Amino acid sequence: KEGYELACKLIASLGLENKITMQYIDALEYSNYSIFDVVYVASLVGINPLSKHKIIISTYDKMKSGALLLCRSSHGARTLLYAPIPNMTIEYLPPTTEIRPTNSIINSFIILQKT
Numbered sequence: 001k002e003g004y005e006l007a008c009k010l011i012a013s014l015g016l017e018n019k020i021t022m023q024y025i026d027a028l029e030y031s032n033y034s035i036f037d038v039v040y041v042a043s044l045v046g047i048n049p050l051s052k053h054k055i056i057i058s059t060y061d062k063m064k065s066g067a068l069l070l071c072r073s074s075h076g077a078r079t080l081l082y083a084p085i086p087n088m089t090i091e092y093l094p095p096t097t098e099i100r101p102t103n104s105i106i107n108s109f110i111i112l113q114k115t
Contacts, residue, residue, distance in 0.1 A: 038067065
């Protein structure tokens, strides 16, 4: 909840309240993903690989065609800090793009496009 509140303050300080929608809700219960062009999934979503997989698949299934799902992940030694997107998810929904930084940035990104 603290991260959500900080993000809301940041968005307000940048004057972006009318351009960015923030939701603090159980991802599996939310049903309005289809109204967004881009949905962002934080790296800390899910308490284990299976729950992370279920949340990503559920979110993807509720999105509109052409929308992007940006999932923060990790690779290499950085998986000690953040759990990566499970292999079963990548096999089920092959990424459009995968970004793996090699500098001080901790998280990777996996981008999926709803077909």
